[in-house]
Amino acid sequence: MVNIRYAKDNFELGENQSVLDCLTGRGVPVPFSCRSGVCQTCLMRATGGTPPESSQNGLKDTLKLQNYFLACICHPDTDLEVALPDDKDIQTVIPATVKSLKLLNSEIMHVVLECHVPIDYRAGQFINLFRDQSLGRSYSLASVPHEDDHLHLHVRRLPQGRVSGWIHEDLRPGQTVEIRGPGGDCFYTPGNTEQGLALIGTGSGLAPLYGIIRDALSQGHTGPIRLFHGSRDHNGLYLTGELHDLVKQYPNFDYVPCLSDRDVKHNFAVGRAHDVAFRHIPNLKNWRVFLCGHPEMVKIAKKNAFMAGASMKDIYTDAFNVSLPD
Amino acid sequence: MSQQQSLYEKLGGEAAVNAAVDIFYRKVLSDDRISSFFEGVDMETQAAKQKSFLTMAFGGPHNYSGLDMRRGHAHLVERGLNDSHVDAVIEDLAATLRELNVSEDLIGQVATIAESTRNDVLGR
Numbered sequence: 001m002v003n004i005r006y007a008k009d010n011f012e013l014g015e016n017q018s019v020l021d022c023l024t025g026r027g028v029p030v031p032f033s034c035r036s037g038v039c040q041t042c043l044m045r046a047t048g049g050t051p052p053e054s055s056q057n058g059l060k061d062t063l064k065l066q067n068y069f070l071a072c073i074c075h076p077d078t079d080l081e082v083a084l085p086d087d088k089d090i091q092t093v094i095p096a097t098v099k100s101l102k103l104l105n106s107e108i109m110h111v112v113l114e115c116h117v118p119i120d121y122r123a124g125q126f127i128n129l130f131r132d133q134s135l136g137r138s139y140s141l142a143s144v145p146h147e148d149d150h151l152h153l154h155v156r157r158l159p160q161g162r163v164s165g166w167i168h169e170d171l172r173p174g175q176t177v178e179i180r181g182p183g184g185d186c187f188y189t190p191g192n193t194e195q196g197l198a199l200i201g202t203g204s205g206l207a208p209l210y211g212i213i214r215d216a217l218s219q220g221h222t223g224p225i226r227l228f229h230g231s232r233d234h235n236g237l238y239l240t241g242e243l244h245d246l247v248k249q250y251p252n253f254d255y256v257p258c259l260s261d262r263d264v265k266h267n268f269a270v271g272r273a274h275d276v277a278f279r280h281i282p283n284l285k286n287w288r289v290f291l292c293g294h295p296e297m298v299k300i301a302k303k304n305a306f307m308a309g310a311s312m313k314d315i316y317t318d319a320f321n322v323s324l325p326d
Numbered sequence: 327m328s329q330q331q332s333l334y335e336k337l338g339g340e341a342a343v344n345a346a347v348d349i350f351y352r353k354v355l356s357d358d359r360i361s362s363f364f365e366g367v368d369m370e371t372q373a374a375k376q377k378s379f380l381t382m383a384f385g386g387p388h389n390y391s392g393l394d395m396r397r398g399h400a401h402l403v404e405r406g407l408n409d410s411h412v413d414a415v416i417e418d419l420a421a422t423l424r425e426l427n428v429s430e431d432l433i434g435q436v437a438t439i440a441e442s443t444r445n446d447v448l449g450r
Binding site: 033034035036038039040041057058302303306307311312 | 378
């Protein structure tokens with residue numbers, strides 16, 4: 001007898017019954033459409049137990065690694081604890097101590113956090129950092145597990161930002177904060193090591209990309225890894241020394257800082273990061289593409305990357321949507 | 327007991343759908359006759375929908391009803407979706423299959439299945 005656990009309720013799975021039928025039959029509002037494992041509407045996540053491989057058919061690698069599955073074609077032999085993708089209680093609150101705070105440029109703070117309990121994350125995912133119980137914001141992880149001891153965030157100060165302003169002005173080393181996470185599916189997956197990686201980021205969108213690049217390099221990625229980091233002017237660029245060091249260390253890594261202001265000094269590409277990137281790599285067939293930062297850039301670049309030949313399953317995005325002050 | 331190969335099997339099943347979906351979606355997005363209907367939609371969700379559609383048109387497993395087709399396209403019909411747009415989609419579908427070297431006979435069968443959804447898609 002196999003049991004499906006959802007939000008503290010235990011349901012017995014009938015013979016030949018799918019997880020979707022089991023849950024919807026008991027009134028759990030799981031959205032669904034095709035019921036044949038194609039449309040991905042009934043996407044769920046196993047928070048306990050491992051879903052059968054066949055129930056992950058067609059999912060992005062980053063989702064498979066996080067135990068996502070399609071409920072309509074899921075017939076497990078063992079118990080599963082499941083959640084809907086947007087269920088908040090997928091993640092528990094974790095306390096973390098602020099180890100250090102350092103400005104990376106005039107508006108981006110490097111925040112180092114030590115979690116009180118270890119968290120299992122992948123470079124490029126994000127966590128939510130809470131100022132108080134109801135006020136939290138998402139920040140991407142620039143650190144790499146096994147390479148860095150702690151979590152690294154790049155927090156850009158936003159005008160009237162209630163969390164970013166607090167981080168920049170009030171937060172002090174030694175203080176304890178609460179975080180939730182990790183989340184997100186913009187990260188490096190092992191395998192296909194000779195594939196080209198194109199990474200395009202604006203502003204603090206460099207955070208996840210810096211993590212993803214170092215993760216790929218440490219896992220022995222051999223294909224070309226090309227980073228395009230965009231900013232309006234010179235002041236917005238950061239970690240340039242570290243990135244130039246990586247270029248010297250790894251022949252397959254290449255860093256192109258892009259400035260969209262017109263009067264740029266030499267050594268910089270002129271134009272918006274995604275325009276520069278598509279000029280450098282006009283054909284993205286078989287490339288893996290990572291897009292992080294300004295939501296408009298991510299949206300445009302996603303379409304451009306797809307039209308330039310990248311497969312939809314090879315495009316990973318993290319749009320930094322700004323929460324408006326309420 | 328002899329079993330005839332289904333259209334879906336002849337085309338190559340799920341692997342064929344996977345090979346076709348990106349090509350088809352690119353054609354649709356760059357087709358000026360219909361691309362405006364796809365503006366502002368989430369590309370990931372849309373790609374999954376395209377995959378469902380191709381699976382159905384290839385004669386594969388699906389549970390779509392005429393009612394689903396009507397519901398799914400009603401907001402587009404309000405925006406002026408008509409026969410010429412359905413023609414464009416079916417043309418793009420055939421062009422996709424030609425690019426994948428599928429025989430004209432099988433392309434015809436796929437087009438017939440796609441054609442059978444026309445009245446539901448257009449809410450008639």
